[in-house]
Amino acid sequence: MASDQWSVVTEPHVKTSKGLRKPDIVAAKGGVGVIVDVQVVSGQRPLDDAHREKRSKYWTHEELVEKVAGILRLPNKDCVHATSCTISWRGVWSHSSYKELKRLLELKKSLLRVIPVVVLRGSHMNWTRFSQMTGTVVGTPVRVPGVLWDSWAAAEPLVVPCAELNISKFKYFF
Numbered sequence: 001m002a003s004d005q006w007s008v009v010t011e012p013h014v015k016t017s018k019g020l021r022k023p024d025i026v027a028a029k030g031g032v033g034v035i036v037d038v039q040v041v042s043g044q045r046p047l048d049d050a051h052r053e054k055r056s057k058y059w060t061h062e063e064l065v066e067k068v069a070g071i072l073r074l075p076n077k078d079c080v081h082a083t084s085c086t087i088s089w090r091g092v093w094s095h096s097s098y099k100e101l102k103r104l105l106e107l108k109k110s111l112l113r114v115i116p117v118v119v120l121r122g123s124h125m126n127w128t129r130f131s132q133m134t135g136t137v138v139g140t141p142v143r144v145p146g147v148l149w150d151s152w153a154a155a156e157p158l159v160v161p162c163a164e165l166n167i168s169k170f171k172y173f174f
Contacts (some may be wrong), residue, residue, distance in 0.1 A: 002115030004029070004106070004145055005029055006027045006028065006029045006105075007027060007028045007029065007067060007072060007073075008025060008027045009025070009026045009027070010025055010069075010072060011023075011024060011093070012071055014064055014067050014068065014071070016063045016064050016067065017063060018061065018063070018064075021058075021061070021064050022056060023035045023036065023037050023064075024036055024037050024038045024085075024094075025037075025038075025107070026068050026071060026080070027072070027101075028072035028073070028074060030036055031074065031075075031081050032067060032074075032079055032081070032104075033068060033072040033074050033080040033081070034081050034082070034083065034104050035058045035059075035064075035065070035068055035080060035081070035082040035083070036082075036083055036084065036086040036101070036106060037057070037058060037082075037084050037167070038084070039054055039085070039086050039087075040087055040088070040089050040119055040122070040123075041086060041087075041088055041089070042088065042089060043049060043089065043092065045087035046156075047086055047087075047092065047093070047094035047095070047097070048089060048094050048095060048096045048097075049088075049115050050079060050084075050086050050094065051084050051086040051094040051096050051100075052096065053082075053099040053108070054084035054086060055082050055083050055084050058082035059081075059082035061086070062071065062077065065077045065082070068080050069112065078101050081104055083097065083100040083101060083104055085097060085099055085101060085115070087115060087116060087117065087119050089120075089122075089123045090120070090123070091115070091117070091119050091120045091123075093112075093115075093116065098112060121132075169173055
């Protein structure tokens with residue numbers, strides 16, 4: 001964005017009466033300001049709902065919008081728009097978010113195609129770290145009262161998260 005003549009501030013700390021607000025990006029170009037907050041969501045609910053909720057969080061906070069207009073040296077709050085960059089952890093865009101980013105920030109399709117790849121890399125990194133934090137117990141599973149083991153063959157490995165290795169804390173974990 002900075003290379004396209006945008007004035008960009010990343011993660012500004014804006015003190016408001018509702019507390020400290022930290023939008024991910026605020027930017028201005030040609031007398032128009034944009035607040036962008038990025039979120040990677042689970043996808044358990046409609047992505048466009050998550051986008052609208054995040055956009056509303058910033059757009060309806062008039063004090064924040066006024067202060068962002070000041071940070072960006074814009075004449076008033078009416079020059080500032082709010083949006084989100086909403087994408088699922090599987091790399092699926094919120095359609096509304098995609099359209100708004102393209103329209104408001106004039107982002108090229110080539111850049112918008114790269115963002116899901118970055119999200120997928122992050123998701124893979126998180127999965128890898130979680131997998132490294134699990135322990136494997138090979139052989140006969142540890143018998144825990146209240147847990148049914150009939151479906152487990154004795155030779156199958158049992159993968160148990162390290163946090164669950166304290167037997168007193170075992171619950172139904174599968």
